[in-house]
Amino acid sequence: MPVDSDLEKKILALEARRVGAMVRKDIETLDALLADDLSYTHSGGHTDTKAGFLASIKDNKERYRYQGVDFSDAQVMLLSGQAVVVRGRALMRLEGLPGFRVIFLDVWALRDDAWKMVAWQATRIPA
Numbered sequence: 001m002p003v004d005s006d007l008e009k010k011i012l013a014l015e016a017r018r019v020g021a022m023v024r025k026d027i028e029t030l031d032a033l034l035a036d037d038l039s040y041t042h043s044g045g046h047t048d049t050k051a052g053f054l055a056s057i058k059d060n061k062e063r064y065r066y067q068g069v070d071f072s073d074a075q076v077m078l079l080s081g082q083a084v085v086v087r088g089r090a091l092m093r094l095e096g097l098p099g100f101r102v103i104f105l106d107v108w109a110l111r112d113d114a115w116k117m118v119a120w121q122a123t124r125i126p127a
Contacts, residue, residue: 003084008076011084011108014115015071022066027058035109035116043092043102043122065095083109083118090122101125 003011014033021029031054038050048056057066074088086106093099102122109118 003076003078007078007084011076011086011115012071012074014108014117015074015086015106018117019066019069022057023068025057027054030054030057032114033117035111035118037118039119041119041121043100043124067093067095069093079107081110083107089125092122101127 017029018033020026021033031050034050034053036050038053039047040050040053041047070091070093072089072091074086077085077087079085084107086104086108088104090102090104091099092102102124104120104122106117106121107119108115110116
């Protein structure tokens with residue numbers, strides 16, 4: 001089900017804030033945006049918890065030195081009054097690696113009056 005334009009703008013702004021925090025290695029902002037029960041599945045198949053994902057960004061592990069995520073064809077769909085799905089395509093840019101394209105599915109849920117990202121799943125696609 002489509003969402004109203006205000007909610008769509010809000011969720012896409014949260015996505016942009018999350019990506020910016022990943023690039024800046026802003027753990028405090030990421031901690032606020034990510035749900036405690038986060039499931040973050042990378043395009044290579046590895047799944048992180050919130051703690052694992054934050055640690056990998058904080059510890060500067062080479063594979064997680066994000067330079068940016070450029071979204072395209074993003075669609076925000078309402079699952080219920082408390083959850084939305086964002087799906088689309090993105091160009092992932094990580095330090096020391098050529099950019100690569102993914103299709104993604106991202107879930108945000110309203111928790112304690114704040115939207116939190118609860119799941120991310122990305123699959124690499126040919127350029």
